[in-house]
């Protein structure tokens with residue numbers, strides 16, 4: 001796939017769907033390379049959401065009237081669309097949350113609090129995002145479970161020998177990032193899941209950086225849970241997804257209660273609605289679900305394989321250009337099948353925050369900081385790193401602007 | 415050019431590259447450490463008072479971005495000869511005036527880190543504050 005030429009994407013046409021990319025700061029057009037934090041939203045997604053508010057808006061699952069029916073159908077259809085996109089069996093396996101973070105918390109509270117105990121182990125990786133690391137660490141603290149971290153090697157790949165040591169019969173759940181938001185490493189999640197299953201443990205895969213830019217099939221991975229966010233895949237903020245195997249979700253109790261998620265309520269007790277509504281209490285994010293549905297349309301129209309190829313080609317080009325600079329340290333594996341389209345790095349003589357400020361002078365938007373992976377940064381021996389991350393609308397010329405800004409920063413600090 | 419390049423004027427870069435009063439004092443009256451968790455920057459301020467309680471010497475150490483380091487370097491000079499009351503009266507505007515550049519909103523915490531560490535150190539010394547470490551997020 002990565003052989004494919006960027007030219008196969010009609011970048012000009014794609015860019016015309018994103019008016020935000022025309023914005024200028026101090027007469028310079030913005031170069032948006034912070035896509036791992038959040039991607040931009042194309043017109044068709046914005047239109048779908050504003051049309052929903054203009055012509056369909058209503059509450060779901062309650063009204064007998066036309067509008068409520070249409071809204072309910074649109075909201076439910078979005079579940080089907082997501083299920084189809086990631087290879088889930090159906091809407092029963094697709095729960096809408098606020099974001100990846102809430103999806104992690106849902107499982108940690110619903111399943112973790114009741115199932116974990118002092119004899120259990122939770123296995124994470126050293127490259128976990130705080131969304132999973134902090135969540136499982138805290139639930140483990142409350143339940144007395146132990147937390148183990150699978151090591152990374154010098155290249156920023158998981159040490160699979162260590163994974164085999166960490167995952168034992170005491171392991172209750174493994175939670176691993178599919179793609180690292182700091183290193184760009186694509187982890188062997190199918191193999192990790194198999195390891196977990198060999199020891200009767202569950203597998204939770206954090207796909208926040210994977211679903212936006214590569215084909216994902218949850219059944220092929222055989223993950224028990226899989227999470228991602230709409231706002232990192234050309235969709236709106238405020239909506240995330242938790243995929244879960246149906247039999248597991250059926251056994252789990254909800255951790256948020258209220259309207260919409262019940263079947264029958266008396267003064268004494270309540271029973272729960274069917275999946276997935278059991279885990280979606282209160283008025284849900286209806287317009288956002290419509291937006292996510294439209295975002296999937298948008299990505300599928302381009303072709304998710306081509307999104308991946310484009311992103312990988314840009315990352316490879318950025319990697320080469322940065323490596324040629326000589327004084328840039330790049331984190332994570334070399335370009336290849338186990339490397340995604342984001343590049344974390346540090347310029348030797350310039351602190352990442354200063355670098356980001358100078359980039360901002362050139363209207364180049366990158367991320368600098370710990371990227372919600374503080375323990376990983378401790379391990380890398382740096383307080384912060386810079387990160388350039390790409391999406392369908394980015395170009396080689398924008399990578400050139402990134403490198404020019406680096407040269408400018410070096411000169412300023414020389 | 416925007417705020418960034420204005421931020422990295424000659425004076426700032428000069429203090430960053432050749433920090434004044436960098437290091438630790440042998441006999442500080444008080445010493446304190448604080449961090450800016452946003453950047454992972456950490457600064458230690460050592461302050462020596464004379465018999466009248468006037469600041470006689472200041473030293474700082476730690477790593478960080480150009481803004482936090484230059485601010486600590488400049489502050490270490492500016493504080494010499496001031497009373498502890500005067501130190502405690504300083505606010506972020508004094509720091510921005512001292513730096514002499516526009517600090518973009520996202521970087522103000524970098525700029526005020528050294529001041530906050532020195533002030534918290536002074537308050538702890540006076541028994542008005544009880545904490546082991548200062549954070550710009552507090």
Ligand SMILES: Cc1ncc(COP(=O)(O)O)c(C=O)c1O
Pocket residue numbers: 036037099100101102129131132177179180181206208209229240372
């Ligand atoms: C790997 C990974 N996991 C989880 C998250 C959290 O996503 P969100 O902030 O949408 O919950 C992110 C994004 O920041 C991420 O990159």
